[in-house]
Amino acid sequence: MNRSQPRKKAKQVRGDPDPNIGSGTSDSDIKNDSGSDSTNVSETGIVEKIRKENCCARCDTPCVLLTNATHHRYSMEELSMWATMINHSEWESYRRPPKEVLERVYKNYPRVMLPTDLTGQPTVLAKGRRPPASDSAYSYPPNPFPGWNPYLAGRFLNVPPGPSYPIPGPSTVPFYSPDTTTSYTNIPPNPPADKERYRSPSNDDQSVEYPTISDFFVELETIDRGNHYFTNYMNLFNQHGYFHLDELAVDSLTAERMVEIIPGMTDGTARAIKTKVSSKIKKIKGGNRAKH
Numbered sequence: 001m002n003r004s005q006p007r008k009k010a011k012q013v014r015g016d017p018d019p020n021i022g023s024g025t026s027d028s029d030i031k032n033d034s035g036s037d038s039t040n041v042s043e044t045g046i047v048e049k050i051r052k053e054n055c056c057a058r059c060d061t062p063c064v065l066l067t068n069a070t071h072h073r074y075s076m077e078e079l080s081m082w083a084t085m086i087n088h089s090e091w092e093s094y095r096r097p098p099k100e101v102l103e104r105v106y107k108n109y110p111r112v113m114l115p116t117d118l119t120g121q122p123t124v125l126a127k128g129r130r131p132p133a134s135d136s137a138y139s140y141p142p143n144p145f146p147g148w149n150p151y152l153a154g155r156f157l158n159v160p161p162g163p164s165y166p167i168p169g170p171s172t173v174p175f176y177s178p179d180t181t182t183s184y185t186n187i188p189p190n191p192p193a194d195k196e197r198y199r200s201p202s203n204d205d206q207s208v209e210y211p212t213i214s215d216f217f218v219e220l221e222t223i224d225r226g227n228h229y230f231t232n233y234m235n236l237f238n239q240h241g242y243f244h245l246d247e248l249a250v251d252s253l254t255a256e257r258m259v260e261i262i263p264g265m266t267d268g269t270a271r272a273i274k275t276k277v278s279s280k281i282k283k284i285k286g287g288n289r290a291k292h
Contacts, residue, residue: 046083053094068112072105210245213237236262248277
């Protein structure tokens with residue numbers, strides 16, 4: 001069979017659809033498919049070019065700087081809308097977003113003012129550069145305070161159009177000199193002293209020298225410590241005004257009182273201290289009588 005001969009048209013039966021329609025091999029279908037593919041390829045290239053032109057050194061992604069100095073990262077939908085408008089010759093710039101894209105961006109920030117001129121959109125802060133001073137979206141009032149940077153202060157201003165007011169600066173902050181006539185301290189008062197601790201010494205105590213609490217606790221640690229660590233509480237007793245052994249023997253300083261005023265002391269340790277203090281005092285007094 002000669003391949004150059006045209007293919008015969010299929011015979012159509014009455015009531016049946018035309019077998020040559022919808023076969024998927026027509027020239028118009030091939031053209032439409034190829035045109036759709038070329039459109040997708042071209043828009044993909046446009047998106048990549050937009051990404052490259054608007055890449056921000058700070059965000060490491062394409063973004064736009066809003067009027068309140070916020071970096072908005074373009075979504076894929078926003079980039080696709082931008083690329084579609086360029087592909088259909090509705091927009092030319094790869095650097096400035098179209099009005100429709102910018103309005104879509106600002107819908108995410110209802111409290112942020114739109115730029116005064118939507119055809120001259122805010123410049124993207126790319127490659128770490130500051131926006132140009134001529135841009136209407138970044139214009140600031142004249143600086144009434146020398147040495148004060150209005151650019152840094154203006155980043156936090158979002159004042160709607162209206163009557164202008166002077167921007168407060170460092171020189172308007174009142175200064176109050178400290179009051180040198182009155183001194184305020186935050187030092188807690190000393191703990192109340194036990195009156196009985198300062199009782200007049202008895203006849204037996206007149207010629208007796210009692211060791212300090214520190215020496216007594218060191219002695220207990222060396223000889224008869226048991227399961228207690230008495231030296232941990234030496235400084236704590238001194239802070240409450242107890243320095244000598246006989247001061248721990250007063251009736252007002254019970255074991256319960258020790259637990260209350262000495263942080264970390266257990267009831268068993270307090271009772272052991274009272275017992276050993278009483279025994280030590282009796283031993284000292286007995287030795288003193290033997291000398292006489």
